[in-house]
Amino acid sequence: MCGRFVLFTSGQDLLDEVAALPGVGGVEAPDGTPPPRYNIAPTQQVPLVRVDDSSVAHLDAARWGLLPTWKKDETGPPLFNARAETVAEKPSFRAAFKAKRGLMLLDGYYEWLTTDDGKQPYYVRRDTGMLVAAALWETGLSRLSTTMITTAAAEETAWLHHRLPLFLAADEIEQWVGGSPEEAAELLAPSRVAGELRWQEADKAVGSVRNDYAELMSAN
Template identity: 35%
Template sequence: MCGRFTLTVTWEDLMERYLIDPESTSPFHTPRYNIAPTQMVTAVIHDGVRRRIGQLRWGLIPSWSRDSSGAAKMINARSETLEEKPAFKTPFIRKRCLIPADGFYEWQRTADAKTPHRIGMKDGGIFSMAGLYDMWTTPDGSKLSTCTVITTRPNQLMERIHNRMPVILSPEDEALWLSRSAGSGDLKRLLGPFPAVEMTATVVGTSVNSVKNDTPDCIRPITS
């Protein structure tokens, strides 16, 4: 699964990376070191004319849902069953987004401990996790936009740490993922594991275990 991630870059870095006009939106991002479910996350969509950047709450609530009770269980969507699950079927075809990150956390289980790792690109750069979003009408009539991160089988780097990983899109495939005219077959071919050779994993301290901690200490490597 993908249950925590980081986005430690600046607002300017995001604007440049996703080719978004800075004048099209007001800055809202500050560096984040321990992004957790139910929090607001940065996301990029395409509105049919241009890319837009904004915030979505992590934990999908389908538009047809009666309440928000299931959101915490929908932080991830398995790539293998997107077209089978009612909550994900329509968003997969119509409401796809990019969720920027520069690292994600996973805990490696051993006989007597769980060791946190931060996984990212070898160059330390921003990457895009494949996401879905939907808009839910709350009981008081307001709108809430929520999202989920799609997961897939692990690559060679991840398989020693965990049996799932987020779908990471190569930069050249991001436009296709956001395209409103993309077909199911073209989209599904993007849902495999990202090449392990381009990634790295680093053991970090247990500060990340608590969602209350959102400081640079969360990403500090542990050296033996």
């Protein structure tokens, strides 16, 4: 799963990353871009990328935790992850999976490994470049919200956690955001990007959402 992530790429650099995504012919970001963040948690605001029929990418602030259109309030666990195995059928996600697929950009994320000395957080990143996660979006309660797809872990990351965000390879992005539900379902498998992931022990202070600074990414 992914319950905390890092996005320090901001400003024009983030807009350039979005503009460089396959199939994107322009970028609109009416809310601007967020400041660097090092400990983003569910229910907080995150940048969501949605590509329209004209290939324009819209970068907007969204609540991390999906709010389906039938939700009457924000009570209950935040739907910040959607399991690939059930996303097409589960009532919370099936409508969004059919027609509201987007992208979340990350510089890295945190995962916790249970050890004899307690839980040790790890910071996980791509070898080079940003991570592009498959996401869904909704507008329940008149708010833009999003969730991140997860799959069973790839062989490379199973030692750390049994789940893994669905990070898309460059040649999968257009299929995810613009393909039919059947075409999108073809991508619901452990990420092909997993072999490019690298990890390091992180500072245990990342466990508190009040802490948000660059030093969290390293235990040293």
